[in-house]
Amino acid sequence: MSTQNNTLSSNINLAHQDIISVNQFDTDLLDYLFNRAEEMRHIVETVGGNDWLSHRVLTCLFYEPSTRTSSSFIAAMNRLGGRVIPITQGVQFSSVSKGESLADTIRTLEQYSDVVVLRHDKVGAAQRAADYADIPIINAGDGAGEHPTQALLDLFTIREELGTLDGLRIAMVGDLRYGRTVHSLTKLLLHYDVSLRFVSPELLRLPLTVMNQVIDAGIDVRETHDVADVIDNADVLYMTRIQRERFSDLAQYEEVKGHHELTPELMTQAKEKMTVMHPFPRVGEIHYGIDHDPRAAYFRQIKNGMYIRMALLASVLGK
Amino acid sequence: MSTQNNTLSSNINLAHQDIISVNQFDTDLLDYLFNRAEEMRHIVETVGGNDWLSHRVLTCLFYEPSTRTSSSFIAAMNRLGGRVIPITQGVQFSSVSKGESLADTIRTLEQYSDVVVLRHDKVGAAQRAADYADIPIINAGDGAGEHPTQALLDLFTIREELGTLDGLRIAMVGDLRYGRTVHSLTKLLLHYDVSLRFVSPELLRLPLTVMNQVIDAGIDVRETHDVADVIDNADVLYMTRIQRERFSDLAQYEEVKGHHELTPELMTQAKEKMTVMHPFPRVGEIHYGIDHDPRAAYFRQIKNGMYIRMALLASVLGK
Amino acid sequence: MSTQNNTLSSNINLAHQDIISVNQFDTDLLDYLFNRAEEMRHIVETVGGNDWLSHRVLTCLFYEPSTRTSSSFIAAMNRLGGRVIPITQGVQFSSVSKGESLADTIRTLEQYSDVVVLRHDKVGAAQRAADYADIPIINAGDGAGEHPTQALLDLFTIREELGTLDGLRIAMVGDLRYGRTVHSLTKLLLHYDVSLRFVSPELLRLPLTVMNQVIDAGIDVRETHDVADVIDNADVLYMTRIQRERFSDLAQYEEVKGHHELTPELMTQAKEKMTVMHPFPRVGEIHYGIDHDPRAAYFRQIKNGMYIRMALLASVLGK
Numbered sequence: 003m004s005t006q007n008n009t010l011s012s013n014i015n016l017a018h019q020d021i022i023s024v025n026q027f028d029t030d031l032l033d034y035l036f037n038r039a040e041e042m043r044h045i046v047e048t049v050g051g052n053d054w055l056s057h058r059v060l061t062c063l064f065y066e067p068s069t070r071t072s073s074s075f076i077a078a079m080n081r082l083g084g085r086v087i088p089i090t091q092g093v094q095f096s097s098v099s100k101g102e103s104l105a106d107t108i109r110t111l112e113q114y115s116d117v118v119v120l121r122h123d124k125v126g127a128a129q130r131a132a133d134y135a136d137i138p139i140i141n142a143g144d145g146a147g148e149h150p151t152q153a154l155l156d157l158f159t160i161r162e163e164l165g166t167l168d169g170l171r172i173a174m175v176g177d178l179r180y181g182r183t184v185h186s187l188t189k190l191l192l193h194y195d196v197s198l199r200f201v202s203p204e205l206l207r208l209p210l211t212v213m214n215q216v217i218d219a220g221i222d223v224r225e226t227h228d229v230a231d232v233i234d235n236a237d238v239l240y241m242t243r244i245q246r247e248r249f250s251d252l253a254q255y256e257e258v259k260g261h262h263e264l265t266p267e268l269m270t271q272a273k274e275k276m277t278v279m280h281p282f283p284r285v286g287e288i289h290y291g292i293d294h295d296p297r298a299a300y301f302r303q304i305k306n307g308m309y310i311r312m313a314l315l316a317s318v319l320g321k
Numbered sequence: 322m323s324t325q326n327n328t329l330s331s332n333i334n335l336a337h338q339d340i341i342s343v344n345q346f347d348t349d350l351l352d353y354l355f356n357r358a359e360e361m362r363h364i365v366e367t368v369g370g371n372d373w374l375s376h377r378v379l380t381c382l383f384y385e386p387s388t389r390t391s392s393s394f395i396a397a398m399n400r401l402g403g404r405v406i407p408i409t410q411g412v413q414f415s416s417v418s419k420g421e422s423l424a425d426t427i428r429t430l431e432q433y434s435d436v437v438v439l440r441h442d443k444v445g446a447a448q449r450a451a452d453y454a455d456i457p458i459i460n461a462g463d464g465a466g467e468h469p470t471q472a473l474l475d476l477f478t479i480r481e482e483l484g485t486l487d488g489l490r491i492a493m494v495g496d497l498r499y500g501r502t503v504h505s506l507t508k509l510l511l512h513y514d515v516s517l518r519f520v521s522p523e524l525l526r527l528p529l530t531v532m533n534q535v536i537d538a539g540i541d542v543r544e545t546h547d548v549a550d551v552i553d554n555a556d557v558l559y560m561t562r563i564q565r566e567r568f569s570d571l572a573q574y575e576e577v578k579g580h581h582e583l584t585p586e587l588m589t590q591a592k593e594k595m596t597v598m599h600p601f602p603r604v605g606e607i608h609y610g611i612d613h614d615p616r617a618a619y620f621r622q623i624k625n626g627m628y629i630r631m632a633l634l635a636s637v638l639g640k
Numbered sequence: 641m642s643t644q645n646n647t648l649s650s651n652i653n654l655a656h657q658d659i660i661s662v663n664q665f666d667t668d669l670l671d672y673l674f675n676r677a678e679e680m681r682h683i684v685e686t687v688g689g690n691d692w693l694s695h696r697v698l699t700c701l702f703y704e705p706s707t708r709t710s711s712s713f714i715a716a717m718n719r720l721g722g723r724v725i726p727i728t729q730g731v732q733f734s735s736v737s738k739g740e741s742l743a744d745t746i747r748t749l750e751q752y753s754d755v756v757v758l759r760h761d762k763v764g765a766a767q768r769a770a771d772y773a774d775i776p777i778i779n780a781g782d783g784a785g786e787h788p789t790q791a792l793l794d795l796f797t798i799r800e801e802l803g804t805l806d807g808l809r810i811a812m813v814g815d816l817r818y819g820r821t822v823h824s825l826t827k828l829l830l831h832y833d834v835s836l837r838f839v840s841p842e843l844l845r846l847p848l849t850v851m852n853q854v855i856d857a858g859i860d861v862r863e864t865h866d867v868a869d870v871i872d873n874a875d876v877l878y879m880t881r882i883q884r885e886r887f888s889d890l891a892q893y894e895e896v897k898g899h900h901e902l903t904p905e906l907m908t909q910a911k912e913k914m915t916v917m918h919p920f921p922r923v924g925e926i927h928y929g930i931d932h933d934p935r936a937a938y939f940r941q942i943k944n945g946m947y948i949r950m951a952l953l954a955s956v957l958g959k
Contacts, residue, residue, distance in 0.1 A: 050754070051695030057370030059396050070748055073725045077697050077752035080723035085399035087392045091410050091729050102602040105609070110389055110601065113624035114396035116369070282748065283740040290743070305751035376689030378715050404718035406711045410729050421921040424928070429708055429920065432943035433715035435688070 016317035020132040021140045024150045024186045029193045036158050038313035039306070046081060046309070054321040055084030061111045064090040064121040064142070070282060070304070071142050071152075075119050078311035082321075087114065105134045112137045116319060120144075138318040146182060151314065152281060153186035155307040160238055162306060163277040163299050167191075173199035173232040176242035176262055176287060178208040183281045184242060185212050197222040199232040203258040206248060228261050233271050239264065241280045241287045259286065266291045279303050335636035339451040340459045343469045343505045348512045355477050357632035358625070365400060365628070373640040374403030380430045383409045383440040383461070389601060389623070390461050390471075394438050397630035401640075406433065424453045431456045435638055439463075457637040465501060470633065471600055472505035474626040479557055481625060482596040482618050486510075492518035492551040495561035495581055495606060497527040502600045503561060504531050516541040518551040522577040525567060547580050552591050558583065560599045560606045578605065585610040598622050654955035658770040659778045662788045662824045667831045674796050676951035677944070684719060684947070692959040693722030699749045702728045702759040702780070708920060708942070709780050709790075713757050716949035720959075725752065743772045750775045754957060758782075776956040784820060789952065790919060791824035793945040798876055800944060801915040801937050805829075811837035811870040814880035814900055814925060816846040821919045822880060823850050835860040837870040841896040844886060866899045871909050877902065879918045879925045897924065904929040917941050 014034045019026075027035070045052055060079045062072050072090040079086050089111075104122070108131045111118055120131050121142040128141035128148075143149040161167050172191060174184050178200050189212075191198065198221055200208050207225060208216075216223050226232060233239065244262055249255035264278065269292050280288055280300040292298050333353045338345075346354070364371055379398040381391050391409040398405050408430075423441070427450045430437055439450050440461040447460035447467075462468040480486050491510065493503050497519050508531075510517065517540055519527050526544060527535075535542050545551060552558065563581055568574035583597065588611050599607055599619040611617050652672045657664075665673070683690055698717045700710050710728040717724050727749075742760070746769045749756055758769050759780040766779030766786075781787040799805050810829065812822050816838050827850075829836065836859055838846050845863060846854075854861050864870060871877065882900055887893035902916065907930050918926055918938040930936050 049695060050697075057368060057400060057402075059369075059399055061392065069727055073699065073727065073749060073752055076725050077723075080697055080725075081695060083695075085396075087395050087399075088407065088726065089388055089392065089410075091727075101604065106602060109612075109620050110623050111392060113620060114392055114627050283744060285739065293747075301747050301751060304748050308752050376687060376719060376721075378688075378718055380711065404715075406714050406718075407726065408707055408711065408729075420923065425921060428931075428939050429942050430711060432939060433711055433946050 016314070017320035018138060019318055020128075020138050021150055021314055021318065022128050022132055023141070023148050024153050024189050026150075027154070027190065032154075032157065032190070032193070035154065035310070035313055035317070036161060038317060039158055039309040040162075042081075042309040042312040042316075046312075051081035051083065053083035054316055055079065055082040055319060058084040058116045058319055059087060059114060060084055060315065061087040061115040061118045062090050062142075063107070063111060063118055065127075066121055066123050066143075067091055068121055068143065071121065072119075074304070074307045075140075075142065075311050075315075078308050078315055081308070082312055082316060084116075084315070084319075087111070104131060108134050108139075117315065140314060140318070143182075146180070148186055149182055150186060151307070151311055152183050153190050154314075155303065155310040156183065156187045156240070156279065156281070157190050158310055159279060159299060159303040159306045160277065163302070164237060164275070167194040167196070169195060170237040171197040171199065171235055172238040172240065173201055173229070173236040174240045174242070175201040175229050175264075177206045177244050177248065178202040178242070179206040180245075180248070181242045184208070184240070187240065188212055188216065192216065192219040192221065199223070199236065200225045201227070201229050201232055201262070203227060203244070203254075203261075205254075206244065229264065230261075230268065230271070233268055234273070236272065237276050239272070239276070239278045241278065241284070243281075243283070243285055243287060262287055263289060264292065265289045266295075269295060269297070272297065335633070336639035337457060338637055339447075339457050340469055340633055340637065341447050341451055342460070342467050343472050343508050345469075346473070346509065351473075351476065351509070351512070354473065354629070354632055354636070355480055357636060358477055358628040359481075361400075361628040361631040361635075362625075365631075370400035370402065372402035373635055374398065374401040374638055377403040377435045377638055378406060378433060379403055379634065380406040380434040380437045381409050381461075382426070382430060382437055384446075385440055385442050385462075386410055387440055387462065390440065391438075393623070393626045394459075394461065394630050394634075397627050397634055400627070401631055401635060403634070403638075406430070423450060427453050427458075436634065459633060459637070462501075465499070467505055468501055469505060470626070470630055471502050472509050473633075474622065474629040475502065475506045475559070475598065475600070476509050477629055478598060478618060478622040478625045479596065482621070483556060483594070486513040486515070488514060489556040490516040490518065490554055491557040491559065492520055492548070492555040493559045493561070494520040494548050494583075496525045496563050496567065497521040497561075498525040499564075499567070500561045503527070503559070506559065507531055507535065511535065511538040511540065518542070518555065519544045520546065520548050520551055520581070522546060522563070522573075522580075524573075525563065548583065549580075549587065549590070552587055555591065556595050558591070558595070558597045560597065560603070562600075562602070562604055562606060581606055582608060583611065584608045585614075588614060588616070591616065654952070655958035656776060657956055658766075658776050659788055659952055659956065660766050660770055661779070661786050662791050662827050664788075665792070665828065670792075670795065670828070670831070673792065673948070673951055673955070674799055676955060677796055677947040678800075680719075680947040680950040680954075681944075684950075689719035689721065691721035692954055693717065693720040693957060696722040696754045696957055697725060697752060698722055698953065699725040699753040699756045700728050700780075701745070701749060701756055703765075704759055704761050704781075705729055706759055706781065709759065710757075712942070712945045713778075713780065713949050713953075716946050716953055719946070720950055720954060722754075722953070722957075725749070742769060746772050746777075755953065778952060778956070781820075784818070786824055787820055788824060789945070789949055790821050791828050792952075793941065793948040794821065794825045794878070794917065794919070795828050796948055797917060797937060797941040797944045798915065801940070802875060802913070805832040805834070807833060808875040809835040809837065809873055810876040810878065811839055811867070811874040812878045812880070813839040813867050813902075815844045815882045815886065816840040816880070817844040818883075818886070819880045822846070822878070825878065826850055826854065830854065830857040830859065837861070837874065838863045839865070839867050839870055839900070841865060841882070841892075841899075843892075844882065867902065868899075868906065868909070871906055872911070874910065875914050877910070877914065877916045879916065879922070881919075881921070881923055881925060900925055901927060902930065903927045904933075907933060907935070910935065
């Protein structure tokens with residue numbers, strides 16, 4: 003199914019649409035999606051699930067394994083009564099990866115399925131799959147490209163935790179250069195009246211293109227190297243993983259690392275009502291000692307991912 | 322469950338039967354199966370599926386990964402409301418493959434299951450499994466042996482595309498020597514009033530034994546090296562993959578390859594009502610330029626595979 | 641969910657409980673569980689399954705592949721109408737195993753799930769997972785630690801085969817030193833009025849700690865090297881696998897092996913009403929020639945595993 007690159011909100015109907023990029027979403031559509039996700043939360047919390055998607059089949063086609071994301075989609079489909087073909091592990095050994103073109107694989111699997119969730123290592127793979135397929139394709143990450151459902155669940159989490167998306171000061175911390183979740187979330191936040199603070203080592207600063215989009219949108223924005231500079235006023239701390247491989251000088255990495263670990267001590271400087279998020283996995287950016295702090299939202303964030311994916315699956319399948 | 326090698330049609334009842342070989346099927350049984358497959362198509366196209374096999378469990382036991390075939394069975398079982406234990410990836414790392422006998426593995430898995438679909442690398446494995454098991458075994462390919470559900474979906478596709486199986490001229494193209502799908506489909510076609518054309522490089526001609534069966538059946542048959550010799554009169558072109566490894570002389574392979582690629586130019590010589598099939602994956606035998614030609618049936622063929630497997634699963638489970 | 645190490649039977653309610661160790665079970669609770677397992681057998685034998693756990697999600701998280709155990713849990717959940725996230729193959733390639741802590745993995749997966757079944761290579765992993773999680777954790781084997789559902793299905797099988805657990809003479813044969821199933825089953829048997837016979841090569845005798853527990857319980861117990869010494873009076877022969885790797889002297893292994901193979905000839909010395917069990921896989925301890933002997937209970941034992949797991953899943957999920 004080929005996606006027009008205009009946004010989808012004119013008539014707010016996601017039925018038969020692909021979900022490829024955050025660029026498809028404007029505030030009306032985001033509102034619609036988030037309201038549906040809250041409806042899903044209500045269903046799960048009260049009765050566990052329902053049968054809206056019974057006799058529908060989702061194929062999870064993951065060229066790269068990602069247990070967190072594939073499990074989230076599998077749970078989402080199952081809680082709506084649908085079924086899953088899980089091609090999520092060891093795809094590297096199967097005929098799918100032995101030379102068959104993405105076009106043929108997608109056009110094969112769509113014969114069995116009502117929707118395909120695709121994780122691929124190459125930028126643009128999701129859009130190409132959508133061009134070939136007659137059924138909806140949901141992008142679950144295409145290399146250095148996008149991972150739109152992650153950005154949607156991040157934004158939804160901010161709204162759920164703080165009750166609004168407007169008037170917030172949001173700090174993003176860590177690897178702002180390579181982290182695609184930061185870029186996608188930033189794009190979505192430009193729809194709202196927010197202040198942005200970008201905290202990273204020099205080497206991992208936000209790319210020019212994204213920074214310029216922020217500036218062009220007239221957003222209040224600042225960059226800094228130290229999380230301590232922003233923690234007292236932040237409503238949201240969006241932490242990300244810094245990978246050691248990015249640094250040629252390990253001493254530099256070790257120094258940088260210290261400035262990006264959120265500790266219980268640092269948290270004493272934060273506001274009483276604020277929220278700490280992380281796309282996971284973490285490798286030391288957030289001290290385990292704050293897991294039980296009510297402001298630590300990262301596990302609720304993961305659960306919100308299931309609700310967002312339930313909302314997307316129900317919507318693209320016309321329920 | 323041990324299969325008698327006589328055909329099953331006397332009372333046309335597949336309940337509790339194994340599906341091991343195309344030799345089990347005569348025209349009455351084929352008619353029965355194809356009518357059920359059409360019923361399945363109707364169900365899927367109108368409501369997606371039903372609950373005929375709810376609380377039934379299928380184990381997909383694939384010693385060799387085959388995403389296409391396993392996904393087809395998983396979708397088929399799910400669309401009938403059944404459930405699947407998917408042992409389809411990485412079985413090479415599991416205890417199942419670490420020395421345990423096929424007998425013990427099958428007799429273990431049948432404790433949990435109502436039917437087992439088995440893919441194995443050794444000829445005869447499916448029949449051996451059926452000898453051990455008390456529940457139905459469906460052969461999803463046993464090495465160089467048979468892959469009966471592929472032959473059944475191929476035959477069903479010809480009937481669906483052309484409305485009949487009688488009076489047709491069917492050309493099989495490519496590797497006719499090692500391609501088990503060609504051998505099995507040929508055996509099934511001997512039940513009908515067809516003409517057969519076999520197109521292959523010298524090295525990959527149909528084996529003597531199969532050729533003699535065709536001749537003994539009194540079928541109009543010819544062999545040739547070039548698809549151009551047969552395309553104008555063919556009602557069906559059944560294309561197959563030619564593997565480079567079969568040739569010691571690569572120059573010979575390159576020459577042969579050219580004669581077996583179906584191009585848009587070649588298609589201009591074909592009849593207006595004819596059908597192009599391929600068991601997939603393709604590696605150059607069919608130019609992408611004809612994918613949208615209405616005569617290109619290979620993706621519909623894949624979908625028919627799901628309907629045939631739904632029909633088989635429902636039938637052997639007595640629904 | 642953190643488990644108190646006292647037994648659970650005071651009010652016989654497994655809802656929201658973890659299943660970590662056989663130490664949690666006393667005779668009242670065992671009776672309750674076995675009666676539920678018989679109820680499950682009745683359901684499966686009459687209608688295949690039901691919908692008690694519809695819209696409930698089980699995550700099977702297996703750090704080590706174990707097709708037998710994971711398939712048993714997957715079948716159990718499906719036959720009760722529940723759904724499964726199967727992280728059972730290739731977990732070694734996924735992000736889950738790439739450095740993420742067990743705590744984070746468990747707290748992630750519990751966002752999607754109502755219960756987690758965990759197989760891990762480290763002793764104590766299941767209890768640690770239970771300490772982190774808010775939902776029930778079921779231990780499906782934690783390295784050299786416990787595998788409580790195996791011991792429960794073993795005990796259930798003895799009751800089913802012989803109609804009682806009291807007054808029996810039970811012989812355990814093979815690797816009694818490293819075999820955790822023997823240790824766990826032995827602990828459970830101490831609740832009953834049984835005689836125990838331990839048959840093993842010198843190198844693989846029951847550990848002191850377990851032996852002392854048996855003696856302290858006042859149980860009639862003997863050790864021997866040869867299965868022929870015990871077969872005539874045994875009501876149960878519990879065979880286990882002897883691994884060649886345990887022996888530095890291969891000649892010693894070969895000699896020992898002979899004394900631990902149960903042959904049709906040996907079976908002529910056994911009582912007419914007795915039962916032969918094995919946790920599988922077998923590698924020569926039981927001759928295939930006795931598979932059809934009515935006293936060979938090892939495949940029924942595997943089926944009982946599904947019933948026990950259905951009973952546990954329904955119970956911890958409050959149905």
